[in-house]
Amino acid sequence: MEGPEGLDWVATREAAEGRGGAHAPSDPLDHPDHLRAADSAATEALLRAYVRETHVDVPGPGGVLHLPLPCSALTLRVPVRHRSVTGWHRFGAVQVVADGQGRGSMPGDVGLVAAALVRESTLGRGVLPHLGGDAVARVLNSAARTGAHLVRRRVEKPGARGATPFLDAEQALLLGHPFHPAPKSREEASDSELDAYSPELRGEFPLHWFAVHPDILVGESADGRTPAELLRPLTAGLGQQPDGMTVVPAHPWQARDILARPAVGALVDAGLLRPLGPAGPHWYPTSSVRTVHRPDADVMLKLSLGMRITNSRRNNLRSEMRLGVRAARLLAAGPAARLRAEHPEFGLLRDFGWVSAGLEGETGLETAVRDNPFKTGGPQGLCVAGIVAERTGPGDGSPPAYRSLLSEAVARTARAHGVSTAEASARWLAAYLDVLAVPLIRLQAWYGIALEPHHQNTLVALDAHGLPRAGWYRDSQGYYVAASHAAAVERLLPGAADGLDLVFDDAFVDERVAYYLGINNLLGLVGAFGALGLADEGDLLRVLRARLERLRAAEPGARGLLDLLLDAPVLRCKGNYLTCVDGLDELVGDVQSQSVYVDLTNPLAEAHR
Known part of the structure; x- marks a missing residue:
């Protein structure tokens, strides 16, 4: 029986319910070769984003999408597995045809497809084509990271889960944003670092700590607590701390990176900032990578992370963190109470405080402090x-x-x-x-x-x-x-x-x-x-x-x-x-x-x- 959007409805539904077995429709995402599956996922997300943003009409299921790319003298032939009115199309394996070279074609891997599409979007808009090289590199980086996620997760025992339901969902984005060309790109970190820092690999790590002199300790909170008071519950188990200084946390990758920044180096040289190294319990990265969680902690931490992830370096800006504190105060002035009265089932997680070191501009040690209702034994969002x-x-x-x-x-x-x-x-x-x-x-x-x-x-x-x-x-x-x-x-x-x-x-x-x-x-x-x-x-x-x-x-x-x-x-x-x-x-x-x-x-x- 054929159902909505042309899908084989019984088989697809049974596959979704775990009954399809070997008779369920084959899917490129399930290929035994993890690199092939990752390549398929990366190509599909890239094509989805491209056809959405360039207003390409996608034919119905069973049809073939023809994408002429005159700037490369190529045409892509893409089988359509599912056509979506909201854009979440499913595609099959791409074939690439060289225009003017007869009817022969060759398989289109993500590298070739990305290079051809990006060339069309640079040269085709009057931009020099080499300026698209960075975008192609990010697509390839994302595909490689996806492959690393798949090979690791495929060897887990059936039914394996994260430490809590909250963390399991945070760790579920193996393929990433369905409408992003490079949803898993993470540049400038080594494979061993990404083992610890990636939620998809169920990473965990201790925070890196810096001792900060009171003269350069900055921050605020919605309830009036000082930066030192905000940090005290997190630092209680760290052992002996330098007299007269407050310790602030950092992502371990960020800790290494900021020491090469001249402004931070000057603070270290002046004795106002002292790197102490990793210490304390392990934290788990959530889906954003830079926000970390512990099931036994009262707060989550949104750490600054200068690593380029998808389209952005995830450095926290002080203006954004001030906005979070201001928003928490605004909500407390009436809106939060009305929301609770009308919608007790809904909550706003506040970024209610922040801390950093340095008086002039961002140093890379900016950390936002967030509500954490998802503790062990509590609700699991x-x-x-x-x-x-x-x-x-x-x-x-x-x-x-x-x-x-x-x-x-x-x-x-x-x-x-x-x-x-x-x-x-x-x-x-x-x-x-x-x-x-x-x-x-x-x-x-x-x-x-x-x-x-x-x-x-x-x-x-x-x-x-x-x-x-x-x-x-x-x-x-x-x-x-x-x-x-x-x-x-x-x-x-x-x-x-x-x-x-x-x-x-x-x-x-x-x-x-x-x-x-x-x-x-x-x-x-x-x-x-x-x-x-x-x-x-x-x-x-x-x-x-x-x-x-x-x-x-x-x-x-x-x-x-x-x-x-x-x-x-x-x-x-x-x-x-x-x-x-x-x-x-x-x-x-x-x-x-x-x-x-x-x-x-x-x-x-x-x-x-």
Whole structure:
């Protein structure tokens, strides 16, 4: 029986529920050669990003996508395994045809495909082609890292999990962002370092500590604690510390890197900063790599990390950390209490404090202190990016028992409620909207406070039946206040926006939230259901549209955002591929020009017609 989007519905559903065995459709991600599987995953993500950002029409399943690349005199022929209305297409092995050389073709590995596509996006836009070399290198680095993840995880015993459910989801992103050309690129670190620092390899490491003289110790907290008071619970077990100095943590890779920086070297030479080395218990890297977690700690730490990961060096900026503290104070002035009263199942994880060394600018020792409700015995929020992340087979060519944590959860829902996989998917999406999306939209409607809730920044806890029962947002790097609410916010917290980029035009805020919450999160989730063979995307778009329409009627303050999401023919979308090709660092520069944005057809508006 052929189901929605042309998938072999029974076989795909059985594979998702662990019943497909050898009869499930073959998938390039399951190839026994881990390098071949990694190459397929890298090529597929690259193609997905390219066709989205260059507005290429993808044919239906069973068809062949023809991509002429005149700047290289090549054409790519790409079998379409699944066509997605939200862009989460599945592709087969690429064949490359040299134009004018007859009908012969050759296999297209990720290196050849990346070089040809990037050349098209440089020379084709009037840019010298050698300027795309860095982007190609990042694609290849990402593919190599993916291969390292797969070979390590494939030798784990069946059913192996992370130390806690929270960590297991953080460690699930073996393939990375489905719409990024280099989702796993991590440059400048050795393989042995990445063994310890990579969540995909279940890495863990002790923090590296520096003794800091009081004259150069800086930081703040939302509750008025000093930097030394913030750090005291973390340093209690480190043993003897230099008299009159406070110890601050650093990522071990960062500790080595910053000692070569002249400003840091001057502090060391002056006796104001002293490297002490690694000490204390091990911490686990989460999906962002630089944020670390311990199941027995009261806080998580967002460490500065100058390593280039995907498109950016992950150095913490003091302006961002001040924004986190200001946001925590603003939420405490009323919005957090109202959210708890209306949505007790939803929480905001605050970056409520920060510490560093040095009075003038960033030194690389900037660390943000974050809430950690996910302790042993507490609720276990699961990163949504980890929930939808695709798994590969065990290495013998067969599919995994479940293609993702989402597939596993939906199978539990279907069994518990005695419903079809498609109906269980609809119920899962509806519960997700109630515990996560609705509170976020209401926060913006009530106070003009908007966030960047992409998949990696949002978490949900699941009930015994696999359905979302609680949700959280994390990361204060992206906070906005809509200009129409600026005066009310100022009354809540006098000086809320002083010295910070916090207030923006309403239209700009709506545009960004429409991308982060609308395209990346909600449409991305619909796309994951479709690509995993769990449900028809059109059916889920109708579920999503109906819930957002009810919310629009109930919350007049959300009309700007919801009119955009529901009715705009196109939405602005971050172009990860073009941002990579253009060599932009998404954490550098003003918020309006850090990345390339493109227009996408809005499938929610299309679903209404």
